[in-house]
Amino acid sequence: MNKTLFLGALTVASIAAAASSAATLDDVKxxxxxxxxxxxGLPGFAAPDANGVWEGFDVAFCxxxxxxxxxxxxxxEFVPTTGExxxxxxxxxxxxxxxxNTTWTFSRDTDLKFDFTGVNYYDGQGFMVPKSLGVSSAKxxxxxxxxxxxxxxxxxxxxxxxxxxxxSYQPVPIQTNAEAQQQYLAGACDxxxxxxxxxxxxxxxxxxxxxxxxxxxxISKEPLGPLVRHGDNAWGxxxxxxxxxxxSAEELGITSANVEEMASAPTNNPEINRILGTEGDLGAMMGxxxxxxxxxxxxxxxxxxxxxxxxxxxxxxxxxxxxxALWTEGGLQYSPPFR
Amino acid sequence: xxxxxxxxKQSFRLSQLIYDTRYRSITIxxxxxxxxxxxxIWLGYNASVNLTALGLEPNFSFLxxxxxxxxxxxxxxxxxxxxxxxxxxxxxLNTLLVAGLGCVTATLIGVIAGVLRLSKNWVVxxxxxxYVEGFRNVPLLLWIIxxxxxxxxxxxxxxxxxxxxxxxMWLDSTVAVTNRGLYIPAPVWGPNSGFVVAVFILSIIxxxxxxxxxxxxxxxxxxxxxxxxxxxxxxxxxxxxxFFILGRPIGLSYPELGGFNFAGGLQISNPLIALWVxxxxxxxxxxxxxxxxxxxxxxxxxxxxxxxxxxxxxRTMSLVILPQAMRVIIPPLISQYLNLTKNSSLAIAVGxxxxxxxxxxxTLNQTGRALECMLLIGLFYLAISLLIxxxxxxxxxxxxxxxx
Numbered sequence: 109m110n111k112t113l114f115l116g117a118l119t120v121a122s123i124a125a126a127a128s129s130a131a132t133l134d135d136v137k138x139x140x141x142x143x144x145x146x147x148x149g150l151p152g153f154a155a156p157d158a159n160g161v162w163e164g165f166d167v168a169f170c171x172x173x174x175x176x177x178x179x180x181x182x183x184x185e186f187v188p189t190t191g192e193x194x195x196x197x198x199x200x201x202x203x204x205x206x207x208x209n210t211t212w213t214f215s216r217d218t219d220l221k222f223d224f225t226g227v228n229y230y231d232g233q234g235f236m237v238p239k240s241l242g243v244s245s246a247k248x249x250x251x252x253x254x255x256x257x258x259x260x261x262x263x264x265x266x267x268x269x270x271x272x273x274x275x276s277y278q279p280v281p282i283q284t285n286a287e288a289q290q291q292y293l294a295g296a297c298d299x300x301x302x303x304x305x306x307x308x309x310x311x312x313x314x315x316x317x318x319x320x321x322x323x324x325x326x327i328s329k330e331p332l333g334p335l336v337r338h339g340d341n342a343w344g345x346x347x348x349x350x351x352x353x354x355x356s357a358e359e360l361g362i363t364s365a366n367v368e369e370m371a372s373a374p375t376n377n378p379e380i381n382r383i384l385g386t387e388g389d390l391g392a393m394m395g396x397x398x399x400x401x402x403x404x405x406x407x408x409x410x411x412x413x414x415x416x417x418x419x420x421x422x423x424x425x426x427x428x429x430x431x432x433a434l435w436t437e438g439g440l441q442y443s444p445p446f447r
Numbered sequence: 448x449x450x451x452x453x454x455x456k457q458s459f460r461l462s463q464l465i466y467d468t469r470y471r472s473i474t475i476x477x478x479x480x481x482x483x484x485x486x487x488i489w490l491g492y493n494a495s496v497n498l499t500a501l502g503l504e505p506n507f508s509f510l511x512x513x514x515x516x517x518x519x520x521x522x523x524x525x526x527x528x529x530x531x532x533x534x535x536x537x538x539x540l541n542t543l544l545v546a547g548l549g550c551v552t553a554t555l556i557g558v559i560a561g562v563l564r565l566s567k568n569w570v571v572x573x574x575x576x577x578y579v580e581g582f583r584n585v586p587l588l589l590w591i592i593x594x595x596x597x598x599x600x601x602x603x604x605x606x607x608x609x610x611x612x613x614x615x616m617w618l619d620s621t622v623a624v625t626n627r628g629l630y631i632p633a634p635v636w637g638p639n640s641g642f643v644v645a646v647f648i649l650s651i652i653x654x655x656x657x658x659x660x661x662x663x664x665x666x667x668x669x670x671x672x673x674x675x676x677x678x679x680x681x682x683x684x685x686x687x688x689x690f691f692i693l694g695r696p697i698g699l700s701y702p703e704l705g706g707f708n709f710a711g712g713l714q715i716s717n718p719l720i721a722l723w724v725x726x727x728x729x730x731x732x733x734x735x736x737x738x739x740x741x742x743x744x745x746x747x748x749x750x751x752x753x754x755x756x757x758x759x760x761x762r763t764m765s766l767v768i769l770p771q772a773m774r775v776i777i778p779p780l781i782s783q784y785l786n787l788t789k790n791s792s793l794a795i796a797v798g799x800x801x802x803x804x805x806x807x808x809x810t811l812n813q814t815g816r817a818l819e820c821m822l823l824i825g826l827f828y829l830a831i832s833l834l835i836x837x838x839x840x841x842x843x844x845x846x847x848x849x850x851x
Contacts, residue, residue: 192808192812216815219814221503250706252706258809264515264516271527277517278519281798281809283796296604296626
């Protein structure tokens, strides 16, 4: 018994010991694949399809980073994490980056020692109620029972919202989105609250989505984005600039369809040339190959393509671009220049 | 040890540590101890080096920050402006509540099922076998979720209680069974209500004295005084009298449908009921087996002797068999209580706010202090387990066979 315990402890210790390492890029290259933390399953953002292949909005960012490094969008090991395990998984080095609807907050950035590499989805917390309840505003929810997915910023926003409006509620903490959905549909709670994008994604999987409405109030700012461990800035740069490349690609009209053609010879636009590696060598500055940008865009298309394919208006999720349109179209998606 | 009697003929050699049976076991123990100690030291050192490298030194000051989240079942006042420490305390109380309730009902269920399993009635015995095997052999988490799912899917939601709805309240509109919980009338403590409670407590003590007196009479004279009814009367009548004399200071508030939920009354939430029922039935199945083993451990001659003396089966069980069986039952019963308490940490599966869900769930997430939170929870469970086994050991010592 003692021996088994000891051996077990040893194993744990050796995993922990492997955690501290300096250059994440070298580790990833040596391993031959990227370990990317995603949700345990949220349709549209990250969920395995019928063949067990992960797909979704967050997944596409993991694939773009993998493609930028290896030129191969499939060189990713997806690690499903819950709201509770995600930060420990990243801190301990079990995953190299986390792309899991994670809200960028001050304390996560500073106290927990993470670096957010940008915002890939501007979200906000909303409420979903059955139409039959006859509620049209979140301020009418006095006394309601609210299902919350525990381990997220939503709990705090919810408490603040009800407190500032002087109304009461009864929280029902639930661990995963799937359980919350079951409880909500069974009527164990009147309201389900989470990020508006998550609500739309969840509603899309209902038998009768039209029987449920998402209330107009958005009660918080939820800038969602990928994050990496603090302290390895070179690695953080790679994730950040891959993301920026996807946004710039949309702005400059580079798509998965025409990227090969544009990359085959220098175009008239120097910025396109720099991103695609036909002019200068931006990749080398980050320790990547010359064609990193081309590979990243080829993986799943530019930002707009990724959005439309996974969560856009023509998908069951049906989210409008809204704040996530390019800055040139009235949205907030904006990439610093490539030069 | 013969060392002290015949003087050693040869000096001590190092190889004796391995080849001499007198020393070998000590050598093995010392080596193991050293290895384990080294392992623990290395683990601790490793953890602290890694955490320091990440800039995350253990720090418990987060406990005094504002928690900012709400909890659905609070035994003592709490709101989202209180500290994480208080949220943890709420969780601890909720854990203790469900563990305490669970231990009591599990024991009752276990004792009854264990005795009935030995029944001569074939149907009863087989039914109990099905219960015991069914609960013992399926993971507890499944039972908790199953019971909870049945309760939420099988009961009406509060909005069905509205005018023209499909559901109605029970017992003269005082009890509502909904998929969010059981709503029952709650006592309202008026002025002078403390007096009634005090009288009630005193009369219970009085009833205990009567019981003692009846036993004394039985042992001294052999006369059997009635036990149950007089004790019950002594316990209840004075309190009822005082209650009416003082003008009914304790009232009841009834649950009423208002807005989305029932308001007023006492809500016993579904998560609590599901967890309580599942823990009781699951642990009860194990206790039933312990009780059965304890009863079977009492030699058959004891019950035969009791029958020969003319004791009826009920009295044989309660006066002869169970007191002797208790000595076999109590030690394994302690570990079942510990199991139940620790198993209550599965509460989060149904959204019950125990200490694992507050301190180890929401607080851990909001602050990101995983190591500290887990350490505190570990210490809590360790302390509560040691406390339970301490108390039960005292009880065990009082029940133990006293050799004179």
